[in-house]
Amino acid sequence: MWTADGYTDMRTSVNIPESLLSEFDHVWREQGLENRSRAVREAMEEYVERHSRLEAIDGDVVALVGFDYRHTDVIRELHGVQHTFQDVILNTSHTHQGEWCLESLFCRGPAQRVRALTYRLRDFDAVRRVKVMVIRDDATEPHCHE
Numbered sequence: 217m218w219t220a221d222g223y224t225d226m227r228t229s230v231n232i233p234e235s236l237l238s239e240f241d242h243v244w245r246e247q248g249l250e251n252r253s254r255a256v257r258e259a260m261e262e263y264v265e266r267h268s269r270l271e272a273i274d275g276d277v278v279a280l281v282g283f284d285y286r287h288t289d290v291i292r293e294l295h296g297v298q299h300t301f302q303d304v305i306l307n308t309s310h311t312h313q314g315e316w317c318l319e320s321l322f323c324r325g326p327a328q329r330v331r332a333l334t335y336r337l338r339d340f341d342a343v344r345r346v347k348v349m350v351i352r353d354d355a356t357e358p359h360c361h362e
Contacts, residue, residue, distance in 0.1 A: 270327070279323045281330070282320045284316055284319070285340065287316070293340065297336050301336075306322045330348070
């Protein structure tokens with residue numbers, strides 16, 4: 217089906233936990249969007265944009281990588297990953313939230329290594345979300361405190 221903006225729409229199906237879908241529906245309705253399809257398109261566009269920026273960066277970066285995970289399911293493997301990437305991980309912060317943990321990794325080094333770390337963390341089923349905030353790359357002037 218062709219849309220007004222010249223794109224072809226495609227129908228697809230996705231397996232999503234019912235609780236997540238319910239929460240998603242609540243949010244897009246609260247925001248006043250037309251329908252779920254519009255909300256999914258916007259979410260997908262944001263996802264592509266967010267991940268494309270990390271892919272586009274070359275050279276050195278300073279970044280914060282945050283992720284949450286079920287502690288008992290994956291802690292040993294995560295420690296191994298952190299040791300593998302100790303060349304870019306400057307420090308870590310960890311907090312327990314019930315059965316879930318929240319971890320932040322402050323990183324500095326080649327963008328390709330930070331990307332590899334991020335993708336490796338996403339490989340684990342017990343890791344729910346991985347978020348990357350690029351604080352500085354080679355194209356950005358460093359922030360100075362006076």
